[in-house]
Amino acid sequence: MGIRQPIQRLGGVTLAILRDMGRMLTFLLYALYTIARRPGRPIHILKQLHFIGAKSLFVICLTAAFTGMVLGLQGYYTLAKFGSEGMLGSAVALSLIRELGPVLTALMVTGRAGSAITAEIGIMKITEQIDALKTMALEPFKYLVSPKVIAAVIAVPLLCAVFDVVGIAGGYVVGVKLLGVNPGTYFFEMEKSVVAKDVISGFIKSLSFGLIISWVCCFKGYNAGHGAEGVSRATTAAVVMSSVSVLIWDYFLTSVLL
Amino acid sequence: MIKLVNVCKSFGSQCVLNNLSLEIPRGLITAVIGPSGEGKSVLLKQLIGLQAPDSGQVIVDGTDITRLGRSSLNRVREKFGMLFQNAALFDSLTVFENVAFPLEEKTSLSRQEIKSKVHEALRHVGLSGIDHKYPDELSGGMKKRVGLARALLLKPQIILFDEPTTGLDPIICRAIHQLIADTHRLFGFTAVIVSHEIPEIFDISHRVAMLFRGEIIEEGPTETVRNSRHPVVRQFIDGSLEGPIQFLK
Ligand SMILES: Nc1ncnc2c1ncn2[C@@H]1O[C@H](COP(=O)(O)OP(=O)(O)OP(=O)(O)O)[C@@H](O)[C@H]1O
Numbered sequence: 001m002g003i004r005q006p007i008q009r010l011g012g013v014t015l016a017i018l019r020d021m022g023r024m025l026t027f028l029l030y031a032l033y034t035i036a037r038r039p040g041r042p043i044h045i046l047k048q049l050h051f052i053g054a055k056s057l058f059v060i061c062l063t064a065a066f067t068g069m070v071l072g073l074q075g076y077y078t079l080a081k082f083g084s085e086g087m088l089g090s091a092v093a094l095s096l097i098r099e100l101g102p103v104l105t106a107l108m109v110t111g112r113a114g115s116a117i118t119a120e121i122g123i124m125k126i127t128e129q130i131d132a133l134k135t136m137a138l139e140p141f142k143y144l145v146s147p148k149v150i151a152a153v154i155a156v157p158l159l160c161a162v163f164d165v166v167g168i169a170g171g172y173v174v175g176v177k178l179l180g181v182n183p184g185t186y187f188f189e190m191e192k193s194v195v196a197k198d199v200i201s202g203f204i205k206s207l208s209f210g211l212i213i214s215w216v217c218c219f220k221g222y223n224a225g226h227g228a229e230g231v232s233r234a235t236t237a238a239v240v241m242s243s244v245s246v247l248i249w250d251y252f253l254t255s256v257l258l
Numbered sequence: 259m260i261k262l263v264n265v266c267k268s269f270g271s272q273c274v275l276n277n278l279s280l281e282i283p284r285g286l287i288t289a290v291i292g293p294s295g296e297g298k299s300v301l302l303k304q305l306i307g308l309q310a311p312d313s314g315q316v317i318v319d320g321t322d323i324t325r326l327g328r329s330s331l332n333r334v335r336e337k338f339g340m341l342f343q344n345a346a347l348f349d350s351l352t353v354f355e356n357v358a359f360p361l362e363e364k365t366s367l368s369r370q371e372i373k374s375k376v377h378e379a380l381r382h383v384g385l386s387g388i389d390h391k392y393p394d395e396l397s398g399g400m401k402k403r404v405g406l407a408r409a410l411l412l413k414p415q416i417i418l419f420d421e422p423t424t425g426l427d428p429i430i431c432r433a434i435h436q437l438i439a440d441t442h443r444l445f446g447f448t449a450v451i452v453s454h455e456i457p458e459i460f461d462i463s464h465r466v467a468m469l470f471r472g473e474i475i476e477e478g479p480t481e482t483v484r485n486s487r488h489p490v491v492r493q494f495i496d497g498s499l500e501g502p503i504q505f506l507k
């Protein structure tokens with residue numbers, strides 16, 4: 001008797017996790033199916049692009065500028081130990097394009113737009129607005145999920161590109177203007193070391209991050225529990241899960257793309 | 259015609275609909291009455307496939323909708339309109355956008371046509387000049403009426419009303435009943451109205467069904483039910499405290 005209980009509980013938890021993963025997967029498949037069949041009116045996608053993309057620009061630029069500046073400082077300090085301050089440009093650009101740009105963009109978008117997506121869908125669910133859509137013979141995924149997924153997959157890579165550019169400029173300001181690295185060397189080293197593969201891998205990363213964020217956040221909203229507390233829990237869970245998934249997926253992608 | 263055959267629906271251990279069968283004839287107004295919390299709203303949700311029964315069939319014009327996949331179910335739902343008990347308006351859209359939403363999504367009308375249709379529908383429910391308001395800026399009764407305008411606008415063949423007049427003053431209540439009866443005369447839809455307005459609802463309904471303890475205990479033409487001898491129906495219609503329905507058990 002003593003040993004059976006914990007084992008039973010372990011089995012129960014495992015089953016619950018597996019069931020959740022299955023539900024998430026079918027959710028994603030159905031979302032992709034809806035996108036393929038009936039992507040919905042462009043106006044819905046444009047609205048989401050505005051919300052996820054355009055409205056995130058400011059916070060992305062701010063984060064990018066400071067990230068680039070910190071990279072400039074840290075990079076200079078480290079490189080100066082080996083007397084190779086000239087490499088600063090390539091150090092800043094490579095870390096931004098390959099890694100920090102996509103990941104930090106994804107984390108910022110999760111915090112700013114992902115949480116809002118979950119809250120919006122969650123509230124619509126608990127107030128029967130999703131049911132109201134169904135009674136009008138309108139497919140809720142077409143209005144609530146696909147526009148957000150499409151918009152996120154478009155917006156996150158673009159935001160990431162902006163992040164990279166602003167970050168490199170931030171590194172330039174600190175490295176060249178403050179610490180006195182030669183401006184020609186900064187950009188020459190950068191051009192020499194950054195190859196198409198780096199840019200493409202960053203692009204693939206941010207593309208998949210866009211999908212992960214919108215998928216997780218829509219799913220959590222769609223499955224929100226009871227009342228205000230249910231929605232707030234769903235929002236928290238969405239942000240945590242989306243951020244963690246982004247970081248884990250980043251590791252796998254990096255190891256494959258390297 | 260809509261037919262419920264041996265429908266059972268439970269939430270956990272609570273059995274709400276217990277082997278319930280009911281026929282809703284085409285082109286007539288059927289009123290569903292019954293004590294609060296007995297499953298009238300649940301019954302309506304079965305009819306349009308928002309909740310699936312645990313067992314039994316829901317047959318709409320010959321198709322059992324409990325067996326349909328998402329897209330074929332959607333095709334059946336094209337025939338339906340529904341007014342929710344809580345109105346279920348889209349709370350981030352204005353009144354105008356709420357009513358216009360199904361038109362914009364499902365028809366190819368021009369902006370101008372949509373505008374005039376929406377204004378006409380809102381005028382019919384006595385709500386002119388609140389286009390720009392959001393649902394949270396409306397009173398409960400106003401929300402109900404916006405929901406009603408939205409449900410009637412697409413002229414569906416079957417309309418489900420979940421308490422269309424609860425929370426409205428007696429004059430608006432009568433006007434809404436009048437509106438439903440008039441629209442019915444014009445378009446001849448099939449209607450299911452869940453209502454607590456007894457006896458007013460009898461004036462516009464052709465048939466009445468009474469739901470009690472998960473079953474339809476009485477169903478028939480309005481006059482028959484109104485004069486029913488069934489003790490539960492009698493007590494409910496008379497609204498007396500004495501009888502088989504014990505409120506304070
Ligand atoms: N989603 C749900 N989960 C669990 N129980 C539910 C759910 N929906 C309804 N119920 C239960 O089913 C019963 C019937 O609810 P329903 O809303 O159909 O009542 P009603 O007849 O419409 O009452 P009223 O006249 O007050 O609107 C209630 O006891 C309610 O607690």
Ligand SMILES: [Mg+2]
Pocket residue numbers: 298299300343420
């Ligand atoms: Mg109800």
